[in-house]
Amino acid sequence: xxxxxxxxxxxxxxxxxxxxxxxxxxxxxxxxxxxxxxxxxxxxxxxxxxxxxxxxxxxxxxxxxxxxxxxxxxxxxxxxxxxxxxxxxxxxxxxxxxxxxxxxxxxxxxxxxxxxxxxxxxxxxxxxxxxxxxxxxxxxxxxxxxxxxxxxxxxxxxxxxxxxxxxxxxxxxxxxxxxxxxxxxxxxxxxxxxxxxxxxxxxxxxxxxxxxxxxxxxxxxxxxxxxxxxxxxxxxxxxxxxxxxxxxxxxxxxxxxxxxxxxxxxxxxxxxxxxxxxxxxxxxxxxxxxxxxxxxxxxxxxxxxxxxxxxxxxxxxxxxxxxxxxxxxxxxxxxxxxxxxxxxxxxxxxxxxxxxxxxxxxxxxxxxxxxx
Amino acid sequence: xxxxxxxxxxxxxxxxxxxxxxxxxxxxxxxxxxxxxxxxxxxxxxxxxxxxxxxxxxxxxxxxxxxxxxxxxxxxxxxxxxxxxxxxxxxxxxxxxxxxxxxxxxxxxxxxxxxxxxxxxxxxxxxxxxxxxxxxxxxxxxxxxxxxxxxxxxxxxxxxxxxxxxxxxxxxxxxxxxxxxxxxxxxxxxxxxxxxxxxxxxxxxxxxxxxxxxxxxxxxxxxxxxxxxxxxxxxxxxxxxxxxxxxxxxxxxxxxxxxxxxxxxxxxxxxx
Numbered sequence: 001x002x003x004x005x006x007x008x009x010x011x012x013x014x015x016x017x018x019x020x021x022x023x024x025x026x027x028x029x030x031x032x033x034x035x036x037x038x039x040x041x042x043x044x045x046x047x048x049x050x051x052x053x054x055x056x057x058x059x060x061x062x063x064x065x066x067x068x069x070x071x072x073x074x075x076x077x078x079x080x081x082x083x084x085x086x087x088x089x090x091x092x093x094x095x096x097x098x099x100x101x102x103x104x105x106x107x108x109x110x111x112x113x114x115x116x117x118x119x120x121x122x123x124x125x126x127x128x129x130x131x132x133x134x135x136x137x138x139x140x141x142x143x144x145x146x147x148x149x150x151x152x153x154x155x156x157x158x159x160x161x162x163x164x165x166x167x168x169x170x171x172x173x174x175x176x177x178x179x180x181x182x183x184x185x186x187x188x189x190x191x192x193x194x195x196x197x198x199x200x201x202x203x204x205x206x207x208x209x210x211x212x213x214x215x216x217x218x219x220x221x222x223x224x225x226x227x228x229x230x231x232x233x234x235x236x237x238x239x240x241x242x243x244x245x246x247x248x249x250x251x252x253x254x255x256x257x258x259x260x261x262x263x264x265x266x267x268x269x270x271x272x273x274x275x276x277x278x279x280x281x282x283x284x285x286x287x288x289x290x291x292x293x294x295x296x297x298x299x300x301x302x303x304x305x306x307x308x309x310x311x312x313x314x315x316x317x318x319x320x321x322x323x324x325x326x327x328x329x330x331x332x333x334x335x336x337x338x339x340x341x342x343x344x345x346x347x348x349x350x351x352x353x354x355x356x357x358x359x360x361x362x363x364x365x366x367x368x369x370x371x372x
Numbered sequence: 373x374x375x376x377x378x379x380x381x382x383x384x385x386x387x388x389x390x391x392x393x394x395x396x397x398x399x400x401x402x403x404x405x406x407x408x409x410x411x412x413x414x415x416x417x418x419x420x421x422x423x424x425x426x427x428x429x430x431x432x433x434x435x436x437x438x439x440x441x442x443x444x445x446x447x448x449x450x451x452x453x454x455x456x457x458x459x460x461x462x463x464x465x466x467x468x469x470x471x472x473x474x475x476x477x478x479x480x481x482x483x484x485x486x487x488x489x490x491x492x493x494x495x496x497x498x499x500x501x502x503x504x505x506x507x508x509x510x511x512x513x514x515x516x517x518x519x520x521x522x523x524x525x526x527x528x529x530x531x532x533x534x535x536x537x538x539x540x541x542x543x544x545x546x547x548x549x550x551x552x553x554x555x556x557x558x559x560x561x562x563x564x565x566x567x568x569x570x571x572x573x574x575x576x577x578x579x580x581x582x583x584x585x586x587x588x589x590x591x592x593x594x595x596x597x598x599x600x601x602x603x604x605x606x607x608x609x610x611x612x613x614x615x616x617x618x619x620x621x622x623x624x625x626x627x628x629x630x631x632x633x634x635x636x637x638x639x640x641x642x643x644x
Binding site: 048051072074078080082084086087088089090099100 | 536539540541542543544546553557560
């Protein structure tokens with residue numbers, strides 16, 4: 001049993017730079033938790049505090065039954081895979097993988113067995129005699145993972161391990177890491193700035209910004225029910241559209257979102273949301289896949305600026321009289337630049353945000369999603 | 373760029389003649405008899421005459437000077453390089469109060485002229501009873517080598533990827549273990565530079581050796597000076613034979629160490 005608990009963990013660097021503020025996370029045993037956020041959001045610092053590579057300014061970190069704040073990295077029973085692989089360039093692949101075991105005085109025969117086993121698991125048996133400089137990026141990444149596996153630690157930490165790989169290799173390594181997690185069944189904390197990695201790998205995801213956890217939830221929960229504008233805008237490619245400076249008005253007994261010439265009828269939950277923000281501007285959030293194109297008389301009038309055919313779908317950039325929007329359309333949609341179209345919006349999937357706080361005010365009024 | 377090539381090669385060729393020819397002349401002359409040198413100073417030797425080397429090695433305490441130089445330089449280079457590496461690593465990686473002030477204090481050692489320390493050191497070594505012993509030279513050699521060596525090595529350690537040492541710590545190393553097992557091997561290029569730099573300085577060092585040692589306890593530069601003042605003053609091939617023997621260790625150290633000064637020592641450690 002090796003859960004990891006971060007209790008009000010704060011990190012302040014010299015010069016009063018707040019890198020992580022009151023982080024509270026409970027990573028369950030065998031869970032893969034992803035820390036995701038833009039550069040400088042504090043996710044790597046948080047991971048390094050768990051590893052023991054950075055001191056904790058305030059709060060406690062517990063791994064299993066032990067508070068590890070004052071325990072050196074080597075005694076925390078963790079292994080880490082670094083963004084830059086951090087292989088020992090003067091050692092062969094075998095020695096790289098065996099180094100940790102050798103320091104722990106594991107018998108030579110057992111070292112050999114464990115290294116060979118990990119190498120077989122990762123398909124790098126034929127590379128054991130090579131030096132890191134003679135390996136490709138993907139091979140180095142496997143060796144880095146292998147070095148972590150042989151130690152058989154209680155917790156694995158991954159610090160953006162796929163960032164330096166090319167796009168194709170990243171996709172295949174991502175799938176392999178997923179398989180590896182299922183196979184090893186160990187607690188893992190994974191840091192990335194790539195939301196696709198986060199969504200595909202994580203059992204749960206903690207979205208961070210400016211040293212603060214914005215939301216900690218399952219991937220679908222984050223996507224469907226973002227608590228604020230930051231989370232809504234961070235997850236999803238292309239990102240969510242935000243129609244700013246709108247007002248909710250009552251027309252013919254229905255609630256309508258008004259921004260410029262756009263009039264968008266909202267579902268019943270908008271009534272309570274509107275009550276929360278009486279007479280104030282609101283921001284309407286709508287994902288690109290919840291927009292569809294129709295005739296100019298039908299929906300919000302918009303002009304097509306750019307069309308990006310991706311093969312399986314099209315990304316269309318449009319402008320209304322008030323906003324720039326992005327729409328995901330079927331691959332063979334007939335549309336050209338400068339066309340004037342009507343945008344239909346799946347209002348059930350829209351969100352209302354308070355522009356002052358960024359909070360999603362529609363969440364509390366639309367009911368809980370069905371239990372997963 | 374291509375049009376510059378012949379020009380660059382010409383410069384390199386001229387420089388290599390300027391630097392290489394005296395060395396070549398010294399080696400060639402050491403294989404000539406005195407008569408042959410007087411007959412033709414610039415020609416190639418007609419045969420490899422080894423008599424000059426025999427003369428030098430049988431002369432005075434040449435072998436003893438040689439051994440002294442090897443011991444003093446070997447110990448001084450080893451201790452200075454290792455101590456400088458440890459200090460440089462601490463300055464590069466550890467956070468402690470007054471770090472920069474302490475580093476500046478160490479660097480200020482570079483500004484002390486060697487010659488102003490000769491008399492104080494002579495008096496100190498004399499009162500310690502260390503005059504005319506290898507320690508009399510080893511101590512000052514290390515002290516004078518430390519500032520510049522630490523300076524070079526600190527800059528190198530700071531350029532090394534910290535992740536590799538972090539990985540070593542997670543693998544089970546203490547900070548000292550990470551230094552010994554990972555940082556120090558990776559610093560081989562800088563260490564090689566420091567070793568060559570220090571060895572050349574110490575092997576040729578004259579002032580300390582002349583002041584703090586004498587007779588059979590002195591080192592090669594002073595030994596050659598002593599020999600050249602004696603009957604060898606007119607025996608030019610004999611002197612060049614002595615000098616040829618004298619430069620051999622320096623060349624050996626250079627050839628061993630220079631293979632480590634290769635770019636891309638850390639290639640493969642990091643991605644990208």
